Amino acid sequence: MTINIILLGPPGAGKGTQARKLEEERGLVQLSTGDMLRAARSSGTEMGRRVAEVMDRGELVTDEIVIGLIREKLAEGGNGFIFDGFPRTLAQADALGALLDETGMTLDAVIEMQVDDAALVRRITGRFTCGNCGEVYHDETKPTAKPGVCDACGSTDLGRRADDNEDSLKTRLLEYYKKTSPLIGYYYAKGKLAPVDGLAAMDEVGAQIAAALNGK
Ligand code: AMP
Numbered sequence: 001m002t003i004n005i006i007l008l009g010p011p012g013a014g015k016g017t018q019a020r021k022l023e024e025e026r027g028l029v030q031l032s033t034g035d036m037l038r039a040a041r042s043s044g045t046e047m048g049r050r051v052a053e054v055m056d057r058g059e060l061v062t063d064e065i066v067i068g069l070i071r072e073k074l075a076e077g078g079n080g081f082i083f084d085g086f087p088r089t090l091a092q093a094d095a096l097g098a099l100l101d102e103t104g105m106t107l108d109a110v111i112e113m114q115v116d117d118a119a120l121v122r123r124i125t126g127r128f129t130c131g132n133c134g135e136v137y138h139d140e141t142k143p144t145a146k147p148g149v150c151d152a153c154g155s156t157d158l159g160r161r162a163d164d165n166e167d168s169l170k171t172r173l174l175e176y177y178k179k180t181s182p183l184i185g186y187y188y189a190k191g192k193l194a195p196v197d198g199l200a201a202m203d204e205v206g207a208q209i210a211a212a213l214n215g216k
Contacts, residue, residue, distance in 0.1 A: 009113030012120040058171030113198035131157035
């Protein structure tokens with residue numbers, strides 16, 4: 001059975017990690033607006049240049065841009081999507097609902113990944129990623145087996161995100177509480193919300209998500 005789900009939670013809650021796991025285990029497709037925007041900025045397009053500064057400050061880019069990115073992806077067709085980092089505002093949530101309706105798709109669940117702020121700071125400031133395959137590491141909790149070499153693909157292209165520092169993180173958290181956290185109530189009211197403990201071990205979080213999706 002094909003499903004479409006949203007992973008909702010503050011920066012560092014583990015959305016990307018769980019999205020990759022769901023891709024592997026259920027054959028779903030991860031749609032991360034953060035990844036799309038990072039790709040746009042490194043491709044040097046006009047849009048990329050415009051969003052780079054906003055992202056580095058930790059602010060949200062405009063609804064128009066991210067809704068446009070998602071609209072393009074959904075127009076390519078397919079089914080079985082994990083929305084990771086989208087929607088982040090009520091306007092984006094309404095736009096997603098309309099896009100899904102237009103394409104005859106349903107939203108099956110919104111997984112709310114609950115974590116506390118102190119844990120987010122620890123997680124984000126130690127985070128680094130493989131530029132080749134996207135595997136996510138952490139200085140303390142998940143270092144690479146060989147320093148500087150990705151365990152998953154052997155690449156040495158390991159790097160930190162420009163916005164993974166304490167200053168940007170403060171802004172990203174404020175943006176989350178001001179603009180994104182109202183989506184918790186929004187999706188609760190629509191009967192879609194499924195909270196999981198984002199601070200549990202990676203496999204335990206995966207098991208809680210699987211339980212929430214049980215039968216879907
Ligand atoms: P992420 O990789 O999801 O943490 O996103 C990194 C940054 O990209 C965010 O801090 C925002 O600047 C921008 N961004 C990603 N997704 C969205 C979105 N749905 N709406 C607005 N800005 C976004």
